[in-house]
Amino acid sequence: MAEEKKTSKKAEKADKSKDTKKKSKKNPFKSIASFFKSVKSEGKKVVWAKSKDVLRNTLIVLVVVTIAGVAIYGVDTVLSLGMKGLKNLAETTTTTSVSDVIDDTDNDADTDNDAADDNADADNTAE
Secondary structure (H helix, E strand, C coil): CHHHHHHHHHHHHHHHHHECCCEHHCCCCHHHHHHHHHHHHHHHHHCCCHHHHHHHHHHHHHHHHHHHHHHHHHHCCCCHHHHHHHHHHHHHHCCCCCHHHHHHHHHHHHHHHHHHHHHHHHHHHCC
16 A cells, blocks of 8 residues: 555656646647737727827937037037147147157257367368
């Protein structure tokens, strides 16, 4: 009797595992069909806006987008003109950099040495 219970329990477990395997292997076409049925039923629940409201909201969006576009264009134009003005100002203004100052000092030292050489040459010719 105890052995019969054990074997019957094992048989029940085997039957349950077979049933779950069968349940997990659903027909994909049935699940696709049930998906589209649920989509259709949800679509019927949607409350659609009236055409007057849609037209009014569309016009509001177009006006706001146009105003924003004009504002962005204006800011872009002003900044572009400002950058061009700064570029022109930089080109017309002369600036001295550290390397220019060093070059000028080297040139002055060279002219001083040249003048000293010229003086020495003049002294040699005078003697």
